[in-house]
Amino acid sequence: MNFNKQLFLLLNLFSVLLLSGERVLQAEAGHRHHHHHHHGPTKLFVFGDSYADTGNIQKAVSSSWKDPYGITFPGKPAGRFSDGRVLTDYIAKYLKVKSPIPYRYRKLMPQHVKYGMNFAFGGTGVFNTSVPLPNMTNQIDFLQQLIKDKVYSALDLTNSVALVSVAGNDYSHFLQTNGSEGLSSFVASVINQTTTNLIRIRELGVKKVVVGALQPIGCLPQITVSISFQRCNETPNALVLLHNTLLNEAVTTLNQQTKERSTFRILNLFDSFMSVLNHPSTHNIRDRLKPCCVGVSSNYSCGSVDNNVKKYRVCDDPKSAFFWDFVHPTQAGWHAVYNKLRTMNELQRILY
Secondary structure: OOHHHHHHOOHHHHHHHHHHHHHHHHHHHHOOOOOOOOOOOOEEEEEOOOOOOOOOOOOOOOHHHOOOOOOOOOOOOOOOOOOOOOHHHHHHHHHOOOOOEEHHHOOOOHHHHHHEEEOOOOOOOOOOOOOOOOOHHHHHHHHHHHHHOOOOOHHHHHOEEEEEOOOOHHHHHHHHHHOOOOHHHHHHHHHHHHHHHHHHHHHOOOOEEEEEOOOOHHHOHHHHHHHOOOOOOHHHHHHHHHHHHHHHHHHHHHHHHOOOOOOEEEEOHHHHHHHHHHOHHHHOOOEOOOOOEEEOOOOOOOOOEEOOEEOEEEOOOHHHEOEOOOOOEOHHHHHHHHHHHHHOOHHHHHHO
16 A cells, blocks of 8 residues: 555645644643552453454454464464454553453353453454454444343442554555545544544443554554665655544543543553654564565565465564564564553553
8 A cells, every 4th residue: 555645645735734744742740740549440352453452353354364373472472463462462461450351251251250341353443444353443342231231230340441452453454445636524524533432431330441643653664664674654654643633632632521530541652652662672672663574576465375384474583573573563563562652651651
């Protein structure tokens, strides 16, 4: 997908927002509250896409169930879009709970539902995408049904946090289907739908709802491959800034309308990704933009096999790469992002 041509037209529109957007993010970063609660949330509910999916996506449809995915953890493919752990696992670790069980395993491992549940499906968005799997509205329906079925009580929900991942599948689907015509108003509709979703999760009884800001899409290897992974492309990042600015405004408004002022929080993935990518050696990362696992040619991707022949290459040391494949971070990449969020006191602020 050539973002350059499609998004070039939007640059003028975004240039106005760039300044206000940075100010909003800085203002957001300026609010630091240090609450040290001993009784944190005991459950994590997760909604979204491949940045958060820990095994919901079916084996038949996804490379995340093929070698070499999962080589670092758990040592074999497990449905995570990485060589190892993903964002969900690190948020669970911070909350000191087990990583919540994927929705599709709830009946196989009923003893695990007490840690919450992961409803995220790789490839999905807040709206339908080209991946015919449950979008976020459907994912929230699943939680609603589990509450009706008394799998979770009101008390369970009071002691829970929701993590909502919106990593951009709606935008890639929109650009593939419509080109860049009407993209800016589509961004607004994605934020409106996300806002509706956040309110619904809160109305089901979850006390703290955390939504990820959009990561710097212009730094993803699928975008930087055209310049040999040399640098991020600022054009798609202008789209990201529009998304994040509108998201900030929406969440601020939601909190003003809610009695408890800190119900809705933004996980600042944009700044934490950029911080790691701008200072990789601080995090022992050597390959900043070049993915660890790639197809042998542009016809193939990480995990591709043709007539029992491997059609991909894996780097010597996944721990030294930020990106695993063309879209997703390695476990080391996610760990670096997690450490950055932790040292900024961001996690303490938004999760407790």
